[in-house]
Amino acid sequence: MVDHSDPLAVKRASQGNRAFRLAQKGARKRVIADGRQKAYSTTMAVILHMPTAFDRFKREGDLIGRLVVEYGELEWDLCLLAGMATGDSDAAIKVMYRARGEAQRIALGDALVRKHIPSRFNQIYSMTIASLKRCTAIRNRYAHTHFTTTADGELAFVDIEALAREHGEADTARLPLFGITPELVDDESRLFHQVAQNLRYLNWEVQAAKGISHGVTTHLIDPIKPPITPQRIL
Structure with a gap:
């Protein structure tokens, strides 16, 4: 109060x-x-x-994401091989990574490495580089694509770069769809792992040829099978 x-x-x-x-x-x-x-x-x-098709297909999304992101490790494995083959890692890094574009980096790395590979591994090396280029194509396809689900609930993608290369008019109402299955992404992952394994094995063999090391910690994959081809579903 x-x-x-x-x-x-x-x-x-x-x-x-x-x-x-x-x-x-x-x-x-x-x-x-x-x-x-x-x-x-x-x-x-x-x-x-932004909800995407991978909200429903999480495992496929995880694997595709890793293929896109981890592709760079394959280029790095080639760069390490080039540095070991030439005896100049600094030059290998600068030659390969001052270039822009995956195809050019692989071409430059190959030019540095090829003549230094022990002759008994020439065929396997060529096969591994060819498989690396397939990895590049897979990485680029997934990095420049549109993912969606079909009316039947299947995961699919539109290869936008392939669509752009066509001379006809692109009709966004009727885009070509290619299916993505667990078997497809598992097989593409297998390809990436086998290419990495061969590049690392060849690095050990180059070291052995130079008398730097005598222990090989892995084994060659021969042959590396081509990956499953995505099938058009629409």
Whole structure:
């Protein structure tokens, strides 16, 4: 209770009430601001989240993502082989990675390596480089494509680069679809792993030929089978 006969008491009570009202007003503003922040965050989450076919096909999405991202490890394996073959890793890195584009890097790496491969491995080396180029094609196909699901609920893709190479008019209402199956991506993963294994094995053999090392920690894959070809389904 406030003693209204005491002017100082009345003044203190008035000041206290004013401070309380200001505090309430500030709290309301914070609530409104927080609400707007939450609404804005929710809206942004909806905008930034773009559902894809891989929401339903997570395993295939994981494998395809790894093929695209880990392809660079194959180029690096070739670069390490080039550095070992020439005895100049610095030059191998600069020659290969100052070039732009996967095809050019492979061509330059091959030029550095080929004459240094022990003759008994020439055929296997050529096969491995040919298989590496298949990995490049797979990586590029998945990196420049549109993924979707068919009316039957199958995972599929549109090879946009292949579509662009055609001379006829591209009809986005009737795009050619190619199926993606677990067997397909498993086989493509197998190809990547076998190419990596052969490049690393050949590196050991070059080291052995130079007297640097005598221990080979892996084995050759011969032959490396070509991967399954995606089948057009529409």
